[in-house]
Amino acid sequence: MLHIDYANYESLRAHGEETYPHECCGVLLGKSNADGNHVQQIVRAGNTRTDSAHNRYNIAPQELVKIQRQARGLGLDIVGFYHSHPDHPAQWSPTDFAEAHWIGCSYVITAVEEGKAAITNSFLLSGTSEEDKKFEDQPIEIEVAEQVSQQKGQA
Amino acid sequence: MNIHIPTPLRTYTAGAETVTVPGTTVAEVFTNLTSQYPDLKQQLFSNEGKLRSFVNVYLNDEDLRYLPEKEATSVAAADELTIIPSIAGGTDRPGKGASRKNSSSRNTPCCSCCPLL
Ligand SMILES: [Zn+2]
Numbered sequence: 001m002l003h004i005d006y007a008n009y010e011s012l013r014a015h016g017e018e019t020y021p022h023e024c025c026g027v028l029l030g031k032s033n034a035d036g037n038h039v040q041q042i043v044r045a046g047n048t049r050t051d052s053a054h055n056r057y058n059i060a061p062q063e064l065v066k067i068q069r070q071a072r073g074l075g076l077d078i079v080g081f082y083h084s085h086p087d088h089p090a091q092w093s094p095t096d097f098a099e100a101h102w103i104g105c106s107y108v109i110t111a112v113e114e115g116k117a118a119i120t121n122s123f124l125l126s127g128t129s130e131e132d133k134k135f136e137d138q139p140i141e142i143e144v145a146e147q148v149s150q151q152k153g154q155a
Numbered sequence: 156m157n158i159h160i161p162t163p164l165r166t167y168t169a170g171a172e173t174v175t176v177p178g179t180t181v182a183e184v185f186t187n188l189t190s191q192y193p194d195l196k197q198q199l200f201s202n203e204g205k206l207r208s209f210v211n212v213y214l215n216d217e218d219l220r221y222l223p224e225k226e227a228t229s230v231a232a233a234d235e236l237t238i239i240p241s242i243a244g245g246t247d248r249p250g251k252g253a254s255r256k257n258s259s260s261r262n263t264p265c266c267s268c269c270p271l272l
Contacts, residue, residue: 023245023246027242032162049243049245054248055246055247055248055249056243056244056245057243057244057245058242058243059242061213061218061239061241062216062218064211064242065213065237065239068161068237069159069237072159072173077162077172078161078162079162081242083244085246085248088246088248092244093245093246094247095244095245095246095247096244096245096246099209099241099242099243099244100244101163101209101210101241101242102161102162102163102240102242103163104163104166105162105163107244129197129198130207
């Protein structure tokens with residue numbers, strides 16, 4: 001299960017609308033436990049594939065190093081990544097799979113149809129190595145700040 | 156020196172994000188790292204002993220591949236090594252205007268694995 005709060009979920013979907021017709025990409029920071037990956041913060045990244053940004057994404061390793069450092073400072077881990085599929089279904093492609101190396105992380109894909117964010121899916125990269133890795137459909141639980149609204153209601 | 160381990164490889168460092176390994180060159184540090192954590196070896200290196208192509212290694216803020224002396228670069232205890240697998244992907248879909256819905260004349264395939272070929 002991928003746990004993400006509504007604000008971060010909407011923000012990663014909005015990112016795909018902003019970069020349309022190009023692919024957007026970013027990193028999910030949080031914690032993972034037996035219950036799945038819990039997103040606490042998202043970090044927007046630049047797509048370095050300016051040569052083919054409509055159907056390719058790549059996060060510069062240098063930027064990843066900085067993001068990993070930022071996560072460490074926050075006491076969080078990189079638990080996943082997201083990118084968009086402009087005018088293409090929210091399913092992983094053979095290239096997405098071949099270039100996925102973060103086992104245990106969630107790969108979130110949002111289909112952006114004619115500029116509007118449509119379906120968002122998450123895939124967990126499971127396995128133990130490059131040789132036996134696979135993508136598994138991963139349900140997304142969007143956490144609405146229920147406690148906050150309850151508290152407001154009681155006040 | 157300290158080595159920062161990415162999330163997927165922490166399975167092999169008993170969950171540690173940062174491990175401290177001695178060594179005076181990057182190569183030496185790697186040798187000590189993989190003898191301390193033997194299961195890391197096949198995750199990081201191919202059978203030929205070369206760093207796997209998707210594994211990026213940064214010495215402080217420098218990409219190891221672009222350092223003149225590469226693995227022979229000398230390191231100090233205060234330096235930091237970061238291991239970071241690459242993040243990339245793509246859909247192999249051609250440019251806008253060539254999707255199935257409105258495909259007409261502009262269905263120029265983007266690559267040899269393009270489904271429209
Ligand atoms: Zn993709």
